[in-house]
Amino acid sequence: MGLPTILFLAVISLSFLALNCYANGTFSALQNSLLVTSSPKAGQVLKAGEKNITVTWSFNKTFPAGTDSAYKTVKVKLCYAPISQENRPWRKTKDELNKDRTCQHKIVSRPYSPSTNTFTWTIERDIPSATYFVRAYVFDTKDKEVAYGQATDAAKKTNLFEVEAITGRHASLDIASVCFSVFAVVSLAGFFYLEKRKGKTSK
């Protein structure tokens, strides 16, 4: 093994090591110190691209003062309720935060403030139909999760709401792709025709 190979292997193993240390955060280790509410009523159905969700969050002041001294930013997310995770490994809940797929849709990111924060979000057009709840993660200055709060109970049963995806989106996509294919075939045919003609005239 030459020196370059050894160096290469060293760099690779070091990065794996770094990745492993970094990847240690777990959800169960986070402080549940944010109070979070979301505007939809339980069971409400909201249309993507049209309806708004208003989220509020604040520090739960029954925690000792100073608990939040390292809090830096808050990221609010839309998360899949258990019923929309069934048979969908790509939405699975894992305690290791870097492997957790519960909360895939970002609503907003804001600097941390203990007082009441409010944000109104129009559900983005690409949000799939599913049952959701809202969760906020708190990050420290090293961009590591340290706390959270969610607008549902620990069992994720209360304050769930549904998003109805934009209908017709697939239809228009299909139409677009058919048009594009037809265009491709026609231009290919035209190209061959021109080539043939060119071949004939040059003979």
Ligand SMILES: *[C@@H]1O[C@H](CO)[C@@H](O)[C@H](O)[C@H]1NC(C)=O
């Ligand atoms: C990372 O996790 C391992 C085992 O899961 C644990 O022994 C270690 O203390 C953790 N490291 C940090 C920095 O949390």
Ligand SMILES: *[C@@H]1O[C@H](CO)[C@@H](O)[C@H](O)[C@H]1NC(C)=O
């Ligand atoms: C949703 O929010 C947008 C932007 O904040 C606002 O313009 C719109 O009027 C709101 N719509 C409803 C139905 O509240």
Ligand SMILES: *[C@@H]1O[C@H](CO)[C@@H](O)[C@H](O)[C@H]1NC(C)=O
């Ligand atoms: C705030 O935190 C305390 C201590 O963990 C907890 O007992 C209480 O239920 C929380 N308040 C709310 C409104 O969730």
